[in-house]
Structures are given as C-alpha cells and as structure tokens.
Amino acid sequence: MFQIDHSRAAYTLNSFANALNQQAIAFNIHYWGIEPFHLKNPMHKHSFYEICYVIDGQGVYSDDGIQYALDTGTLFCSRPEVWHQISSPKEMYLVYVAFEVDPQQSNKEMLERFNTLYRTQHFFLPHSENTVSALLWTALIKQFESPDLLVKENIVSIAQALLLSFYTAFTEQEEKLIQLPRGKASVYLLNQAKTFIRDNLIQPLQLDTLAGYLHISGRHLSRLFTEGTGQNYVSFVQSERIKSAANLLKYTNDPIKDISEKVGFNSVHYFTKAFSGKMGQPPGEYRTEQSQL
Template identity: 40%
Template sequence: MSLNDFVLGKISLNQYAHRLVQNGASFHVHYWGVMPKHYDNLPHKHSFFEVCFVIDGEGEYVDNDFTYSLQKNTMFCSRPDVLHQVKSENGLFLLYVAFELIESESSEEWINIMEEASQRSKVVIDVKEDTTAAQIWKFLLTQAAKPEQAFGEKILTNLAYSLILSLLQIFIPYSYNNQHEVSSEQPSLLLSQAKLYIQDNLSQPLKLTDAAGHLHISGRHLSRVFVSELGVSYSEFVQNERIQRAVTLLKTTDLSIKDIAEETGFRTVHYFTRVFTSVVGSSPGRFRSLYTNSETTTFSDN
C-alpha cells in the first residue's frame, strides 16, 4: 500500500468515520492520522484516547515516568489526562486514531470498559503483522482510499468500529473478552426486523406503539429489546437513524434542508436543525459546506 493511499484513506475517514454507533457504544472519533515522519514532540495530555501503530522506524514513548521502546509493529495507547511524549531521531511512520466514548449515548457496560481502559498500566504492545487490529487498520485505509461506491460510508463506519474494538481487545484483553454480551452477541431476529422497519420508514412518525404493532408484540417488549441488546432506548435509536440518514442526504444530494427534514421525519426545519446541531456538532448547512469543501480533511465546526 503506497503512502498516497494511506493519505487518501485518512482524508476519507476524517470525512465519513467520525461517529461510530453499534452494540450499545457510541464513539466520537476526533481524528484519523497518518504521519510518515514523526519526530520528537513536547510532553502533553489529551482528554481522550489516542492509539498509534508504528508502521516503520524506531523511537521511544514516554508515559508519565516510564519510557518504552518503539519499533515496527508496536502499538501504544495514550490514555486520557496522562502526560506523554513520543521521541524519534530518524522519524516514525505512524498511523493513529483519537477517540472517546460518548457516555450519554452508551451503556453502563461500555462506560465500565472504557474506565478500565483508562486505568490500564500496559500501554505499549508489540504486535504481529497478522494481528487482527493491524490487518483491519490497513484494510480500512485501503478501502477508504478507493473512489466512492455504493454502501461505502456504511462499510467504512463498520470497519472503523471493528478496529476500535480490536484495539481495545489488545490493551484490555481479559476484562474486555468477559463482556461478551457487548461485542459478540448477534442481534436477535426481532431486533433486526425492528431496525429494518425503522430504516425503511424514517419519514414517518415511528411511534414505539406503531413499530411494536407491526411486529405483533407489545411496546414494553420492544422497548426492552432495544435496551437489552443495543444499550439505547427505542427513541434514541430512531433519532440516531434519522441523523445518519440526514448526514447521507446532505453529502450526496442537492435536496433543501426543508426537504431533508421531511425525508428524515422531523416535524419542522427548526427542530431538525436543533437536533442535528446537538448530535453532530454543526448545523446542517455548515456540515454540508464543510463536506463539499475539498480542502477539509477533518470534521470540525471551529
């Protein structure tokens, strides 16, 4: 894979894969990075997790008062609020991703997982080239570098979510694997049917009772299915789907904001704008202008 492919993949991921929602976890990705020559930087902290993958080169990683050697196929994790520094005389070829859990949109199990990750003392790990996380990371960049294709954004966000899970498994393997209900349990047929009904009818009100009636179950039963299997309420899931559809329409169509609000089931343009801005961090119009600006490589409303 060429450096140009890595860079193109990074740009695409920063456009598409900044919000990852699955299985009761909602992650905000601050940025995806590719740095062919990373030299010394100053000691600093983040308020989020940043995981780096050394593609080539040698150096050192300083975490508080501990210094670790870095080499090809090393991964290291900078935890929130921990002072750290990367050093290299000849430069490191790094892939990196910065992310955090949106606790208000995630299950208690996921909050506990991320809390444990922030307390782990093992922050540098040597991996093999065929390690799942390493393979997913490279494949993700390869796919992201390709010209846009059908279902491209969905594929990228699913791969990106899988990468985050794989990275967490590397740094907190025992406790994370024990949380089998969070990551490995497949959605039930009932949940799959409910999700399809919602996705096919986003322009409609989609009341809980309507969806439950379509599935011939009680509203209470359907509500429990969403909370137990996804870790979010029925209404939260519907809102997330509406926003995701709106994002896609803003990126891929010339529909007016009013038409997109109607297409995604929001009562008024004002309400749509308020909810979209709260979730995405930018108004619909601002989001569309940022996306259509070819010079933009990260999503930011600053």
Template identity: 40%
Template sequence: MQDLLELEQKQPFLYHKSYTSNRAEGWPMKLTQKQLDRGNSLLNQHAIYLNGEEISLYIHYWGGETSLNSNKPHKHSFFEICYIVDGEGTYIENGEEYPLRKGKLFLSRPNIKHQIISINQLHIVFIAFEPLYPKASEKGASIYKHLSVVEPFILDLQNEVHPELLWTALLLQAQQTNTFMKDTIVNLSSSLLFSLTQLYIKGEDETDSTQSKGLSTTVIHRAKLYIRDNLSQPLRLKDVAENLHISSRHLSRLFTEELGVTFTQYVRNERINRATNLLTTTKLPIKEIAIQTGFETVHYFTTVFKDIIGVTPGEFSKRLISNE
C-alpha cells in the same frame, strides 16, 4: 528486480521497498507528516460513523504526529487508541508510569486523567471514538462497557502485523482519488477499529459454547443447502450425514435441537415448499412436479401435499387459476 521497480513507479500504493524490510525498522511504511495530515483529513470527513453488527461507533477524530512533544495531563469522555510507530516516551495514567516504544498500542479510557511524555519526539497515530449504545446489541454494549475497565490497557504489538498493515493501508488509501474511495476507507476504517478493539477483548466473548453453537449452525446450513439442491433425489439421513462427514445420529440431533423438526419432517416440508413454488410459477404437469420434488408416485405426492397444505395439488392449481 527491474519488474519490481517498474511496479513501484506505476502503483506505489501496492508495493514499497519498506514492506519487504525487517519489521524491526518500523511499521510497514512510515508516512510523512504531510501524508498523515492528508490521510487523516479525509478520514475525518468520510469515516465518522462506523456501523457494526453488534455496535456502531462515532469517530471524534483521526490523527497522527511524526514528532509529538509531551502534552499536559488531561482526560476526555471518549476512548482513544494510540499506536507508537517510532520513538520512546512514557504514558502516565492515575499517577502510574508506563514506558512507550515502537510497537506499543495503548488505550486511553473515558474520564481517566492521563499524559504522554515524549523522550525523543514520538511518531504516533491515534483514533478517538465512542460507542453508540442506543444502537448496540446487549452483547456489543457489554463488550464496550468492559473496555472502559479492561486490563491491561497497554499492549505490545511486536507479533501483531495485522493492525499495522490495516492502518498503513487505510492512510495510503486516503491519499488516492477514485470512484470508490469513500466506501473503501469506511470499510477499512471499520476493519481497523474493530480489530484493534478485539485485541483488548480477546477471549472475553468467546466461549466453548459459542464456538460449538457456531459449528452447529454451519453444519445445519450446509445440510439445508444440500437438501435444497438435491430435492429430486432420495434424501436419506445417512447419505446427507456422510456428505457432511458427521454421524447420522449427530445430524438427526442437530435438526431436532436447532430447527425443532426431525430430519424427515424437514425434507418433506422442503419438497412441498418446492412443489407449491412450481405449481405457482410454472405450468408443469403434476406428475413432473412430483418427480422434480423427489416423490416416488403421484399418489404419495398428493397425500403428503394435502396433509401439509390442506388441499390436493390439483385443487391448489384450480384455486390459483380462479384467483387469477
């Protein structure tokens, strides 16, 4: 126990007794208003543009209140995600009332009038953002357009620890001063906001076909790496398939469907690609290059090389020397 106390004194942002308490008592670490203000101030300076692969987001503001009073009915042109750290209240949207309590996450969508009624001064954190559609892929734009009409827009995160941990870590990190502070909080901000969005669109962009496509891509990638790293050895379809724990027939079909060439054609092309690289960057004899690229004889190597490149390995080398 003494070791833990010493660790807390040396690195308070890595260990805090509230992290080990019952989660029902609140999120991992309740921050004071001063901590919230400082953290959000730095976030509002540095975490403004969050760039993702499918879409980029512009952050209008990060905020938080440990004792939020009720606000007036209003609407805005952007999204706002709010999380209730503690307290009770009511969220009103289009005249409908929704109870708020600890662990509730709700999404205020663009151009919809809403209001928060606080019963006992809500402890709340929030992010206001909008998608940058001109920088979005078709898939990314579609997801965020769906977000503007998503149902339900209020979620109970009693079983979702991940967003709480990320949000706490982000605000705590923003208290620190270090060389990589900006990079760290931008990366954490992106992880937090995209993970919160994912809670609302869970399952919307994941289908059996996309999962199957992902698995196929992974298998092909592993097969290509295995071939690349073992070009000097015999590369039979059966051996590579066994290494990947799939059938020869399945692997053969993947090469044809995903790469547009047969397994044999791919291996042959990779051997010749390696050979041209060795001819260009080394002074190895042609016989040694044939051995390193997995050809049984120089004659066979020469035949395949000429068939693909259009000249023999010897002529290829002479042209390189001539060009130099």
C-alpha cells in the same frame, strides 16, 4: 507499504468516521491521523484516548516519565491525563485515532469496559502485527489504495470494528467467555441442513451424504430432525419436495414431468403417487384448482 494519498485518506476518515455509533456503544472521534513521516511531537496530554500503531520505523514513546522503544508493529494507547511524547530519529510511519466513549449513547456494560482502560498498565504492545487491532488498521488503510472505489459504509464498518477491538487489545482482565445458550449448536446445524435440502431438491439427498457435508454422523443428523421437526429425515425431505412441487404447479406453467424432476422424483408415476398422498389430489387437479382461485 501502502500506496495512498495520505492527506486525502486522513481527510476522508475524519469526514466519514467522526462519530461511530452502534447499538451498545457510541464513540466520539476527535481526529484520525496518517503520518508516514512522523518525527516528534511535544510532551503533552489529552482528556481522551489516543491509540497509535507503528506501521514502519523506530522511535521512542515516553509515557508518564518512562521511555519505551517503538518499532514496526507496535500498538500503544495514550491514556487520558497521562503526559506522553512520541519521537523518532528518522521518519516513522504512524497511524492513530483519538476518541472517547459517549456515555449518553452507550450502555452501562460497554461504558464500564472502556473505563477500565483508564487504569490499564497493558498499554504498550510490541510485535502486534498479527493482532486483531493491527490487522484492522491495515484493512482500513488499504481501503484508500483504490480511491475511486471508496465505499463510505466499508470505511465506517472497519473503523467501528477497530475501535471495538481496542478494549480486547489493552484490557488486563480475563473476562469469562460468553456462554452460548444450550442447544443453539443443534439449532444452527438443523437450519443448515434444512437450507441445504431446500436448495438441492433435485439431488438424491441421502442422509449420510448430507451428514458428511455437515461433518456429523448420520445418526446425529437423524436425531436432529426427529427432535427438531417431529419428522424423521426421509419424511422431512419428502415434505419439502411436495411443498416445492406445489409452488411450481401453482405459480409456473412448467410441465408436470419437469416439475417432478426439479424436486427430485425419478418418475412422474412416483411423483403423482407421493403428491396425491400428501395433498389429497393428483398434481394436475391441484394445478387446475389453484388456477381458479
């Protein structure tokens, strides 16, 4: 069980996370609650959503005249304008948040998504301990186990993620999976490969070694470079070595021998030959010229 000051945690949540705004959607928060000793509330209704999660204990949830058994791990949604009541024969550890979507600061798509929860019949979810919403509840409450290390931005970020997760948790619709733009996976792989090369120029950087790191074949990696950069793999690596060497020559006083080793050349002679071929002048002349600019 959480070792927290429940009153202070609830006060902090209501202070820090009373309005949660993202680019696509904004939530107005009416209240957060953390009640480790919940027993009973009267039959009532709201004009907004109230999402509750049972951290520990048993009880009964009455929704529109129908009773549902509450147990540890139950996640449920009290929908607007629906009469409901929560009761427990013994103390029940209950956390909850009441909110509505701000239509003026939310885009049409997100507003329509949350409006579907008004009609959902998928509002009572037992055995939800491993759902995203339940895990985010846990992550949020655990923030208060170290009260001297609280970071407002952490609390707000988790709270935002929690509210966004409720749509997925309670929706009955099977939405079409987001279709990633074609070719994006290749772009990400190529960018990862480029970053690895630039950060590890001192290494041999064999094609098959990097391909293994990326969990793809050497042929696939070679094709990515040819199609994505217009260079073959070896040429790209050589260009990055020379580019890095040029920066070190220009902005540091490191000896040329040290620079050649830092960018992955086995000998100063080979480095000088490669640098001259790419830059049109040997490293020493390049450094002298750059220092006079």
